[in-house]
Amino acid sequence: MGLREIKMERTRQLIADTAIALFSEQGFDATTIDQIAAAAEVGPRTVYRYYPTKEALVVGFTEDTLQAALEELRGLPEETPLPQALYQVVDSVRRTIEGDSERRRVVYQVINRTRSLHAELRGVNWRWRESLAEEIWRRAGGHTAEMVAALAAANIAAVVEIAIAEWARSEDSAALGLAIEQALELLRTGDVPIPVSPLAGPATV
Structure with missing residues (x-):
């Protein structure tokens, strides 16, 4: 530079x-x-x-954080197993926020109490999720890759959003990392309910 x-x-x-x-x-x-x-x-x-x-002065912090995570994913070798590559995405968000936690907490508080910023932030999050899904799709392969990528990106976006909200409510410096790990573990273990049609019938063993 x-x-x-x-x-x-x-x-x-x-x-x-x-x-x-x-x-x-x-x-x-x-x-x-x-x-x-x-x-x-x-x-x-x-x-x-x-x-x-004026909105860009606030949501720019979020946009930069998410974009850095996406670029980190794009920079990983193609042979990186997808679950590990996706973990790098959420971990990048954690590292960025923890490296600037005081200012990021203020940013979150400003966004949280300002209704006019909510729509702007939703747009940023949506565009990031779409870009993330495209990169996952490119790496995943298979005939269901597009849907798998969309679901994976939605899960990651939800984990990031929920974990940041948990962190913002806590004064514990480790709260963000703990919330991320808890959310990921709930997804891994199947403790998060998934809708099942009543027409599917009872589960078989």
């Missing part, structure tokens, strides 16, 4: 950090782009250059 790129990344991070601090102090809706620009000592145009909307 060149000097210009480093400077741009620092500016981008400064704007995001400043915005999150203001959102936490006075609320998302009450904070303006002009206030963010003034606090970060940049012009409003500079803020818009890096973040086209």
Whole structure:
């Protein structure tokens, strides 16, 4: 990365950090782009250059976290067993959040109490899930690969969402990793109920 790129990344991070601090102090809706620009000592145009909307200042943290996990999956050797490769996805999310836990907790709190951010975040999560399913499909093979990939991606997205919610409610620094492991174990053991049609009849042994 060149000097210009480093400077741009620092500016981008400064704007995001400043915005999150203001959102936490006075609320998302009450904070303006002009206030963010003034606090970060940049012009409003500079803020818009890096973040086209105010919502992007918040959901960008989530988008970066999820994208990093997807890129880690894409970078794994093709011969990596799929279950291990998929574990890397959720573990990447854990490592990113735990490496920046204080700020990520604030981001989660801002999102959680701001209704206007919910739809934006749903869009980010949906696009990530679709991209994840495509990569799983590419690796899985077989005539049911597309459906398997979609189900696997949905499970991963659910594990990440539920584990982060558990972590946000806890003050334990290890809560995220513990919640991820618990959720994965429940899926592995079959303790999570799966709908069965009454027309299927009783299970056979």
